[in-house]
Every structure is written in structure tokens, then in C-alpha cells.
Amino acid sequence: MKAWFLKLHRWLALIFTAPLAVVIVTGLVLSFEPWLVTGAIVPDSLSAERVQTLLAQHDPNGQARALVYRSYDGTLTMGAGRSGGVTVDAASGEAKPGPSTLAAVMGTMRGLHERLLIDAGWLVIASTAAMLVLVLLGGLMGWPRFANTLGGWHKAMAWGLLPLTVLSPLTALLMAAGVTFATPPAAPAAQGAPLKLAQAVDIVGRDHDLSSLVWLRPQGGRVMARLVEDGEYRLYAVTPQGIQPMERNWPRLWHEGNFAGAWSAAMNVILSVVMTGLLATGAWIWLRRQFRRRARRPLPTAPA
Structure with missing residues (x-):
């Protein structure tokens, strides 16, 4: 079964490489937002x-x-x-044409992260589900042998933060499904x-x-x-x-990393860096394999 798990892991990652790259990289940028917000608060301002x-x-x-x-x-x-x-x-009360460049970047990153800026929220959800399946398939392939190679680092990153790599896509799917693990609030009284x-x-x-x-x-x-x-x-x-x-709403708090200020933001930054590394090393391992296969193909024999 390990060979089948490996093939499914490889092809699922290749199919969703582009949307996953957008979701993960934008998630890395958004991971800094809670730290920016909490770090800039001036009490009584x-x-x-x-x-x-x-x-x-x-x-x-x-x-x-x-x-x-x-x-x-x-x-x-x-x-x-x-x-x-x-x-x-x-502070000054002066009207501005809009938020600062930093705030505009954060808004654009959020639009990309949630719907790819093209109302493709369904593709984001599908990619997130694929990410969760990829993590589970990696676990089903068994405990890896770590080595100072590209594949070794790929496995070390995946297993080193396994709980967080499961938690991130899982909380995203819970948010998309509207699951909060909280008692539904009573309807507001008239x-x-x-x-x-x-x-x-x-x-x-x-x-x-x-x-x-x-x-x-x-x-x-x-x-x-x-x-x-x-x-x-x-x-x-x-x-x-x-x-x-x-x-x-614990799924949202954990996914956005805004439950413990700079600490939870740092957790999401580290997780996003690791997931970016997993996607990049996985793609490079596949490309390297393709290059090696092409190099091994025999050259066509020239006609007499």
C-alpha cells in the first residue's frame, strides 16, 4: 500500500500545486497581521x-x-x-483616499487566500481538503528515515510539525462548514x-x-x-x-493565529514557512525525477 499512497500523494500534490502555492504564500503574509495589530496598539489612544x-x-x-x-x-x-x-x-481626523499600502496588501492577500480574487472559494476549499489528505497520506506511508537529502528534509519538515500541518487545513475546513464548537447564540430579542x-x-x-x-x-x-x-x-x-x-470560535482563532498575540502569530509564520518548504521540495523532487528519467532514455539510433 505504501507505493499506492506515494503515487496518490504525488499526483494529488501536482494537481493542486498552483492553488496551494497561492493559499500557503498568502497565508504566510497574513500570519503577520495579528502581530502587527497587537504590536501597534497604544492604550487610551x-x-x-x-x-x-x-x-x-x-x-x-x-x-x-x-x-x-x-x-x-x-x-x-x-x-x-x-x-x-x-x-x-x-489622530488628525484628515480624510484619506484609502488605507495605507500595507493595509491594502493585507486586504489583497486576504482576497487571494479566501477566494483567489476570482470568486473561486470552491477551489480554495478543494485545495485545503487536498492539503489535509496529503498530510494524512504522508502519515500512512509510515515513519520515515531522516537523511541530509532533499527528500530527507521534506520528510523531517512534515513530521516535525505534523500536529500543526493537520490543524491548519482542518480548522480552515471547519470554518468553511460553519463549525465553531460554540453553543449557537440565542436569537436577538426585538x-x-x-x-x-x-x-x-x-x-x-x-x-x-x-x-x-x-x-x-x-x-x-x-x-x-x-x-x-x-x-x-x-x-x-x-x-x-x-x-x-x-x-x-476556536477553529477561527487557531487558523488565524490571533488567540495569543505575537506567540500565536509566530506559530502561524513558522507553520506557513514549513508548508511552503514542503510544497517547494515536493515539486523539486518530482522535477528532478523527471529530468533523470529523460537523461536515462536511450537516444534514437541513426539510420544507416
Whole structure:
């Protein structure tokens, strides 16, 4: 069976090499984002009063429905659905044409990572499932003999971080299937008119420093806020009575590497580097084999 596992492992990797390369490399770039966010947070640098002032200045008609704060960029984006949004400098209040180059790169990387920028989310899911199968096939081929060769390093990388190489595609598939391992939240009670963005900002700002805000937006029939607490991205439901912590979505926290600040980000960086190395060494091993086979073919005999 080992020979069959090896063939299936090889051809499955070759079929999905291109989308896997995009997913893994973009995942490597995105692995730095939690570290950028947590490392740039300056406590008490953004208050609820400051956010409300910016909303009154740049969204006087109250059209914005969502806020995105980028601590590493120092900008606040007021989203207004399909009509776009306004990005402002949180410190000076000056309107900007858009987020910084770094933030734009992160947005592009996320689009590539999730749907390849061509609405090919199905291909990303298929590639992720193939990645999980590749890891399992590698394990079924048995304990390897490590050697200081290209194949030896390929096996050493795969076995050295085996739990994480399983966890990364597995959590991605769980996210795609909507599995959170959390108790489904109760349906929001009817409470009259929905909260306005300025009201939600005031409620969140009563007990939390908004310099740790990631985003604030409607989701699932209620207003939700995502905040950084001790390096972890926590989700809260915003109600007129206050904010209520939601149960942790562990597949998302583990996959995005934002459950322990710089430590979980470093875990994802190392994992992404290893997976890039596995893809590159696997492709090179196959190419080298093809070159050797061609070199061994006998030359055609010249006619007499």
C-alpha cells in the first residue's frame, strides 16, 4: 500500500500545486497581521468621544454601518455598505483616499487566500481538503528515515510539525462548514429600532478602550464588536444594556493565529514557512525525477 499512497500523494500534490502555492504564500503574509495589530496598539489612544467626533465630521448623515480600526495603520474606516466608505486618520481626523499600502496588501492577500480574487472559494476549499489528505497520506506511508537529502528534509519538515500541518487545513475546513464548537447564540430579542453606529460606539466605549477595536458592524441580526484582549481577538454582542461576550470560535482563532498575540502569530509564520518548504521540495523532487528519467532514455539510433 505504501507505493499506492506515494503515487496518490504525488499526483494529488501536482494537481493542486498552483492553488496551494497561492493559499500557503498568502497565508504566510497574513500570519503577520495579528502581530502587527497587537504590536501597534497604544492604550487610551482612541476614545469613544474621539470616534463619535470623527463620525459626526465625516458621516453627518449617519450612513455608515460599520467601523474598521487598523492600529498599525492609524486609520478608521467608516463603511457604508455597497456605497463604499470613508477612511480617516484617527489622530488628525484628515480624510484619506484609502488605507495605507500595507493595509491594502493585507486586504489583497486576504482576497487571494479566501477566494483567489476570482470568486473561486470552491477551489480554495478543494485545495485545503487536498492539503489535509496529503498530510494524512504522508502519515500512512509510515515513519520515515531522516537523511541530509532533499527528500530527507521534506520528510523531517512534515513530521516535525505534523500536529500543526493537520490543524491548519482542518480548522480552515471547519470554518468553511460553519463549525465553531460554540453553543449557537440565542436569537436577538426585538428591542425596537436597531442601534445606530454612534450608539454602539458609546456602549462599547463604556467598559473598553477603543484603541483595541478591530471592527464594529452588524452581524447575524445584531451589532457585534471584535476587540483585542491580552493578545486574543474577542467577540462581543452590543446591546442597549451593554456588551456581552460571545463563546470563542476556536477553529477561527487557531487558523488565524490571533488567540495569543505575537506567540500565536509566530506559530502561524513558522507553520506557513514549513508548508511552503514542503510544497517547494515536493515539486523539486518530482522535477528532478523527471529530468533523470529523460537523461536515462536511450537516444534514437541513426539510420544507416
